[in-house]
Amino acid sequence: MTLLNKALSEQSFVCILEFVPKPDARRFAAVEALMARSQLCGWPLTLAIADRVGNPLEMSPLEAFRSLERPVPALLHFSGKDRERQDLLAQLPRMDAAGVQQLLLLTGDRLPGHRPGQRPVRYLESVAALQSVRQARPHWWLAAALNPFKYREEEGGAQYFKAEKKLAAGADCFMLQLGFDAQKHLEAIAWMNRQPNPKPLIACILALTQGRARMLDQVAGVVVTPSMRALVDAEAAVSKHYARERSIERLALQAIGLKLMGYAGINLSGIHDLDQLLALEQAISAWQPRVPSLEQWRAAWDAAWRMPGLGPVSFHPAEANWQLGESQVGASPRERARYHLLHGMHSLLFDRSTWTSRAFGWAVRRPLWSSATGARWLHRLERGLKRPLLGCDTCGSCRLEDTLYICPETCPKGLANGPCGGTSLNRCEFGDRECIHSVKYRTAKAVGQSAVLSQRLIPCVEVGNRHRSSWPRWFDSPPSTAQAPRHEPDNAGTVAVSKD
Template sequence: PSPKPLLACVMGLTLGRARIFEQVAGIVVTPSMRDLLEAEAALSKAHAQVRSLERLALQIIGLRLMGYAGIHLSGIHDVEQLLTLEQTINRWQSRIHSLEQWAPAWAACWQMPGLPAVTFHPPEANWRLGESHVTASRKETARYHLLSGFHSLLFSRSSWLSQAFGWAVQRPVWATPTGARVLHRLERSVKRPLVGCDTCGRCRLEDTLYVCPETCPKGLANGPCGGTSLNRCEFGDRECIHSVKYRMAKAVGQTEVLVERLIPCVEENSRHRSSWPGWFEARGCASASPCGGG
């Protein structure tokens, strides 16, 4: 699939903003980051401002080198600051032409004599980029294979059983108001105990490793929200479904699904009705496409 252009939202980090962000779900300001910002502010407000703009300029350059289409800049309140930022970006751009050149400059801008090295991960999360020590349980893996096999039997559109099921759910009786209600209740009664289905009308289970996006309080299918902390939902009562998806994908060798498939949103007018007739109407869709699924 072709890459999707993305914008990154950026803002220069100052001590005042860090104190505010510490209370905002999804934003991490580590103790070592705060110590550095406090030390810079103790020298002078002007020095802290220069350092903040320096880091912001490097962040913008790094994002460009990572392939972002552009940035959404906030926190710059006057023309003088904007011009200074532009000059700083131009100065660094003449010296940095790759991520290999950028990385040491980025690390250096977060250092100060007499202070320990700054770390960006929460103190409780001792992870490093590229490390992964999670996996799905045997029960979760068995559940995935069971549901995947069930999907192949009934929703492949190629086997005789799938074609027979497709023919059955496309009968005119299911298009009547009473028939539609019955089919909706039937699908919900089958799938809700298995996956927490809320009958969104456009089932995406095949693309989400049979972890229903509707079990996320926000219904997010493509990734966690900013409130996720240490793989826990911001509501605190469950593991984030995207942590579950990653563990499952790793266990069954399907991690490419997480980066190759952009899962569509569900339109409000499709909710609370069966997804089965629509799945078989979409005969031109490839099985890995975002057309839905059982």
């Protein structure tokens, strides 16, 4: 049992120190000095090694772990951006050899240079990655991501539906996206406590300064509002020392508040040297006796975000403030009509039980289409019919029945099981479109198919199946292959996150 798993099993509040590896000896020396402390305010300390935060050619988490002079308890990240399932499976034996058996599985944020319409970039989706690792390593401790900082119903509801799939796929713990909205932290812990088999939640936190507020404007899925920026700007105008002290005070209060809310631990970003860690420890020790209850903590937290001459800070965008449980949106007449039309076409040709679908299945499985020339022409026919109507890229494993006839290939990341964490007010992380999963959410709600969004675990597309017709394979496969049984691993745990 790993230190992280053991601590969580014993319900000990944990601190995970996030490390972005670079080939720099000073960075490694600094993180080893931090980990030599082994605890923060008595909370067990473990290391999380991030993956592909910037350039995909950066040092890998496993390489960074092996570069440490002294072994430390570590949680490795695995980002699916620009990767296939075979890349993930190839890493597992190497992790076994290094003695590491815990992994945070992320879809990953947008690959630098990836632009829709150019060379497609494949993203191994976290749900499929969880299923793959759980099947290959049943005893490993696996974590997944959750971003509750969503302020429109479609994107927020779709996030929680996808989180249910991650539970079914075998997640032992969830790591939240970086966020500052205490109401959303409470929302996420309440959601988890309603699940049949709740898992620990770890919250990602960071000391917010003027420079970091500017940097976070470029990080998809992280919400820093204008009033929050105005506050840190005003603090910086007083003095650099004052701004730093205030940011550490809020960081300490956030850690204390999350513990009071029932979180299993914190994922601490932005701590790069021992002095920073000691300053945080001192602030936590000073504040803990003063805020023994959540009510007292809330008053201190609100006060930490006030400054003379400034109005109150809002943690949600001015345009929206949806909370879990609110239900106001619905599909447009066009969206409903599109669903019913495509569902009717699917029933006619692909239901497998009607005479028309059996006839179509017989036709596309003739030996003619098994030859190289025949397969090429069948692929062209399917693509020619489906691309104008659905945006199809002929993945060879058609999943339309499980995605309410909204093609996953029209998502720039190709996600089928639900949205990534990078949406903003229903807009795709790429900024050029509405997130297809928001459309899917509205459609499912309108036609009574919401369960599909939380229960259908859709496998990833294998690279060898792409750019060929899916029709013969569809009729060769049994129905409902995307529906996976709920898997409840015996071990419990936690983990760190950035984005799904």
